[in-house]
Amino acid sequence: MSGSSIAQLIAEKRVIVCCGAGGVGKTSVAAALAVSGARLGRKVLVVTIDPSRRLAESLGVEPHAPEPVELAADRLKDISVNGRGALGAWMLDPQVISENVVRRFASDPAQRERLLGNRIFRNVTAMIAGMQEYTAVQAMYEFVQSGRYDLVLLDTPPSRNALHFLEAPRRIARFIDGRVFRFFLPGDKGIVKRNASKAINRVMDIALGESTREELMTFFSLFAELLKRLNSNAEEMRQFFRSSEVSFLVVTSPAREALEETRYFERRARDELKLSLGGFVLNRSLASSDAGVFPDKEFFADSGVSVAAQDEVARWANREQRLIECHRALLAELDARAGAESVAKAVPFFRGGVSDLRTLALLADHLGSETG
Secondary structure, eight states, rough: OSSSOOOHHHOOSSSSEEOOOSSSSSHHHHHHHHHHHHTOOOOEEEEOOOOOOHHHHHHTTOOOSOOOOOOOHHHHHHTTTTTTOOOEEOOOOOHHHHHHHHHHOSSHHHHHHHHHHHHHHHHGGGGSHHHHHHHHHHHHHHHHHHHHHHOOEEEEEESGGGGGGGHHHHHHHHHHSTTGGGGGSSSSOOOHHHHHHHHHHHHHHHHHHHHHHHHHHHHHHHHHHHHHHHHHHHHHHHHHTSSTEEEEEEEEEESSSOOOHHHHHHHHHHHHIIEEEEEEEEEESSSSSSOOOOOOOTTTTSSSSOHHHHHHHHHHHHHHHHHHHHHHHHHHHHHHOTTTTSSSEEEEOOTOOOOOOHHHHHHHHHHSOOOO
């Protein structure tokens, strides 16, 4: 068995990053971990992507909110959070966060306002590879550095790019540095390049209109300057996310596709990015189920139940028993891959999903327990 536990991670870490395939319940797991942290008396923030409507309402999160929302005392009491513990929630809005990044890193107020008012910036930043991941983690990192929270939980985007935030500024820079876009940036004023730029400008004016072409030039010029500052800050963040204060949890489900993605995230986090892998959460699993009594012929003796009904019940019981055995084997495999310093934890399937404070509290109970 692994030598660590989810409870230890919640009690000791400053940041826990939940990553994994889409649809495995990362948001619910991150929120439940936050509940467990608040129960321990920690001031906790869960930064989420797109919670279900009922869960969003329970947590008090809304899209486009500029700041986290703190759960009221009565809601905290409903999930057994007492004393010093506090829980805030924030739903990421890429545009809001991108604007916050510009406000912090723009070299002067005039540059900041020009970029924020640029129509291209408002529509293109969400499409630049790495921008959303970087801005999300930048926002989270600022909360950690402020000392406002003891523990921050990050629910990453449901994609393979979820761990690209450590390299995002470099990837954004490669986008900006593409051959086509170099014509929009200030630089060499030689006659060959100047004439080429003029020719391209004429073509762009015909295709897009002069005002759009000028906005493109302004966008790339201002954004290239901003990237210099982002790259410097990114190195600081890279070092922090590789420190002992941060742990990465890979959330999966028993589905084959989710398990394949789990292996990808494990390899990416542990072997390539050299991050601290806290372990695995096998969500929506029967591994922790009590097998109970599975009906056989003796079970139905003198019951008056027809043979056909007995066979049907036995068929479903055998199916459930095989699933339990399969899920336990998966948990054992994850436990072996976690190693001595990490954790593998199974949490059950909740009929109807985790969509309110009651079920969120039940999930927190399972995650915070010391047993498998």
